[in-house]
Amino acid sequence: MRKTLLSLAILSLAAAPAFAGNAVGDTAPAFKLTAMDGKTYSLADLKGKTVVLEWSNPNCPVSARHTREKTMIELSKLHGEVVWLGINSTNPNSGDYMKPAEELAWNQKNGINYAVLADPTGATGHAYGARTTPHMFIVDKDGKIAYNGAIDDDPPGRKAKAERVSYVGHGLDAEKTGKTPDPATTHPYGCSVKY
C-alpha cells in the first residue's frame, strides 16, 4: 500500500507541468485538431511553411473587434504565403462556447476565410501558453516559434488602422526575407482564453 501511494506521489510530482515550450526559439508544440468544417489540421503536415496561430473566440469583444475591422482577414490575405489558423480553446462549459457548425456559420458570415480549429480540451492552448484572445504566434518554416505576443500595439483599438504597429505583419515581413521578427515577443492583450 505504501509503495502504491509513494509511486502515486512521485507520479504527481513528475506530472506537474514545467513551463510549456512556448518561448521564441522553442520547437512549437505539435497539435492535431479538427477545424470547424470538420477537416483535420496537424502542425507536422505544415513543415516548410510559415504558420500563424491566432487564438480566437467570437464571443470575446476584443477578437470580435478585430473581426469587424478585418485585421486578421486582411493580413492573412496580404501574406498568402503563410498558413493562417485560428484556434478556439474555449471550454464547452463556458458561456462563450459555440458548437463547430454554429461557429463555422459565424465565421462565414463575418468573412473569416481561414480555418479555425477547435481545441475544446484546451490542451493545445496550454501547450502554447495561450492567454488571451487574440494571442498570436508565428511558427517558422523549421517549426520553431518565431513570434509570441499581441497582434499590434493598440489594445483598445484607439488608433486608425494605418497608424498601428502590426507586430505580426512586421514579423511575417521579416520571415519572408529570411530575418527574424523584431520584437519577437510582446505582451498579448484581450479577453482571457476561456479554459
Added chain:
Amino acid sequence: MTATKIVPLSAAVTLAFLAAFAPEPARGAASEWSVNPQSQVRLVTASKVAPRTGELWLGLQFRLKPGWHVYWKNSGDAGYPPAVTFQPADVLGKPEILWPAPLRFNLPGSLVAFGYENEVVYPVRARLQPAPAPTPEPLKITADLDYLVCQVDCVPFRYTLTLEQPMGDRAEPDPEIAPLLQAALDRLPKKAGEVAGVTTEVSLDAGFTNGPDLEVRVRGARADAGKTDLFLDSNDALEAGRPRIRVLPDGVVFHVAMKPRETNKPLPARTPIAWTVTNLVANGRAFSLEARRDVEVSTGAAGPPAGSVPQPPASPARLARLLLSALLGGALLNLMPPVLALLLAELFALRAGERGRAREGAAAVATGIVGSAWLVALLAIAAHRAGLPAGWGAQLQEPVLAAFLAVISAVAALNLWGVVEIPLAPADAAAASNTSRHLLAGLFAVPLALAWPVPFLQEPISYALGRGPATVAAVFAVVGFGLALPYLLLAAVPPLVRALPAPGGWLPRVREGLGFLAGTGAFWVLYALSRQVSPEGIAFIELALLAMALLAWLRHREGSGRAFRAVLAVGLLTCAAGALWLADHNRLIPRTATALSTTQTTATTNTIPGG
C-alpha cells in the same frame, strides 16, 4: 451568459451613441458619471480653483459592480490597462496615470489578472505647460478614455469625459474631491527607501536548470502570507511565473521562477526589474512598496536555492555546522506526536522481542529510516529539478503530497489501534523478533516525520538543494541518522531496552492510546492543507480518511471471508487514492501560472497642494 453574446453589439451601440451625443462638460470638480451595466467612471479634479502653473491633480474614478475588475499597469495574463489622452495638450502636457497597489484575480485555466475591484481612483498628474496663447477660462478638460472591464467575460468601453476647471492665481482645493484624491495618493505604493527602517534586496540568479530565479526580499516590515503579494512589471527578456511567498519574522521573501522569453538568444547581463509588494505593515501603518532597478543576471554555477539566503562558497566549517544542524533537526523530529507514537510502540516491541534480538531489531529500524530518508531525498531532487518548491516545509505546500502524509498518519493510527495489520512494531513476541517488520517500521517513520516543521532543517536542506544531488543525499542521510538516533543508541547498548517495563496485559491498551497520538498527524496536515485546498475539498478528504478507518475496521472483524476482505482492501486503497485526488482537484492555488506586463511608473511622494 447570454449577456456576453450581445456585448460586441452593445459596445458598438455605446460608441455610436457617444459619438453622436458628446456630453456637455460638467461644472465643478467632476465630470458626469458615464454609466454601463458593469461599471461607472468619471473624471475628477482636486482643485476647485487650479493654479495657472505647476501641477494639476486629476483622477479617474471607477465604481465597479461586484465581481468585475479593471486593470493595473500590468494587466497580467489577460485584459489591458485603461488608456487615456487629455486635451488641451498644449496646456496639460502629457498627464501621467499613477497606479494604486493592485489585487490578484484568478481566472479559469490557471490564468491571473492584476487590477482593482469595487472602487478605484487612478490619480493623474498633469504638469501645466506655459500656454503659447492665453487659454479661455475655465479650462475645458477632456479625457478620451478606453478601458476593459472583466469578470471572466470582458467588455470594452470608450468615453469622452469632460469637466470645466476654473483657474486662478490662488489655488483652492475642492472640499469633496481633494480628500478623495489624497486618499488615493496615500494608497500608492511607497518608493523603496522612503519608509524608515525598511530595506529591500532584489537578485536574479540564472544558475538554475529551470530558468532564472528572482528573489525579492523586504526587511523591517510585517507581512501576512494570505495578503502580502508581489506584482512585477513586464520584463522584455524574462516572463515571470507565480511568486512563492515566505514570511519571515521581520519581513518577507518572494521567489519567482523566471522563464527566458527567447531561448535562441543569450540572457542580457542586466535587466530592469520593477516590483510592487503589497500589504506590508511597519510602525503600525499599512503600506505597499515599489522599486525599479537594473538587476544583474548572475549565472553563478551554484546559485542560491529557493527559500534561502545567497550562499557563501562552500566551506568545510559551514558544511559541518549544517550537517550538525540536520542531525539535531532529525533527532527533534522524534518528538513530533505521530513519530513519538511510533517510537514508543517500537521500543515496547523491541522490549517484548526475544532477548538478544533487540540490537538486530533496532539496527533494522535505523536502516529503514535512513533508506526512507534517501527516498525522500530523491523526491526532493526531482521536485527541485521540476522547478517546484523543495525545501523543508515545501511538502505541505503541494496538496497531493500533503494528503499522502495525512493518509500515512491515519494508517499509522489505524495500525496502532490494531485494525490495519501492517506488521509495524508488533506486540507479540514472535513477530517482534522479525527483523523485516522493524525495517518496515523504520521506512514508515520518515513520512510520518515529513509533515512537521522543526527548526534546524530548513537551512541545511535549502543549502543542499543548491549544491546538487550528492549533497542532498548526504544531508537527508544525516537527517535520517538524527531521526534514527534512539534506535542507534539501542543498537549500540542493547541492555538499555531492559529499562522499559516488561510487557504485559497493559501493552495493547498503551498501543491503542499511542494510536491517538499518531492520529494527530492527520489533523495537523489537514490544518496545514486548509490554506491549499478548498473547505469542501478538506471535508471530503476527511470523509475519505474516515471511510478508510471504517473499511479497515470492517476488514479486521473476525469471520469475514477472504473475498470480502479483498474487496475491503481494494476499497481502502481507493479511499486513500481518493484523498490524493481530492487534494489535487480542490486546490485553491493553481499549479503554475505566468504573468506579464507593459509599462512603468515613476511616482515620488505625492501631495495635492493645499489638499
